[in-house]
Amino acid sequence: GAVVSQHPSRVICKSGTSVKIECRSLDFQATTMFWYRQFPKQSLMLMATSNEGSKATYEQGVEKDKFLINHASLTLSTLTVTSAHPEDSSFYICSARDRITANTEAFFGQGTRLTVV
């Protein structure tokens, strides 16, 4: 089946630095990818919708200048957490649907565990 791959799976960074997370659709093309964040014992919260070739759409309360999203191709979206702080430590997950067979399921990456120290 279709696969969405995230990299890295785990990352530890120092406070004040930036971290880039990649989300790739391995065997399909996605005009839209979605980024979620999940804190411990909570549900997934949608952060933003990544649109290929255009600006991302952010959910209310999500700082677009802090969470930079780039969707430069039909198979790759990146999320950059800028000037990370300990409160940004979380599990970040991306998802995508095949643009051809869009009326089916969304596929999720395995997630990226970010720890800011």
Add this chain to the structure above:
Amino acid sequence: DAKTTQPPSMDCAEGRAANLPCNHSTISGNEYVYWYRQIHSQGPQYIIHGLKNNETNEMASLIITEDRKSSTLILPHATLRDTAVYYCIVTLTGANSKLTFGKGITLSVRP
């Protein structure tokens, strides 16, 4: 998207059927019912989805009531590996349709 309501948790014995309920009384005519599950520290895994007819695949069955206001996910023979949080989501289909996750139901399968 229509909101869904699920009980917070349930358990079942290994080998028995697990029936997970979901209420979606405000569902609109063109919204689908999707089920995903999340095993600890992993990304969500698609299980099944349907519009109004019952659906079955290799993982589960989805029973949707005639008025579409509720549904039940059935895992016919639960195993320990089915222990996870199960999310019922109502949404439109299409490449741009986003999935909004509620709290889900935690299924614990006991030996």
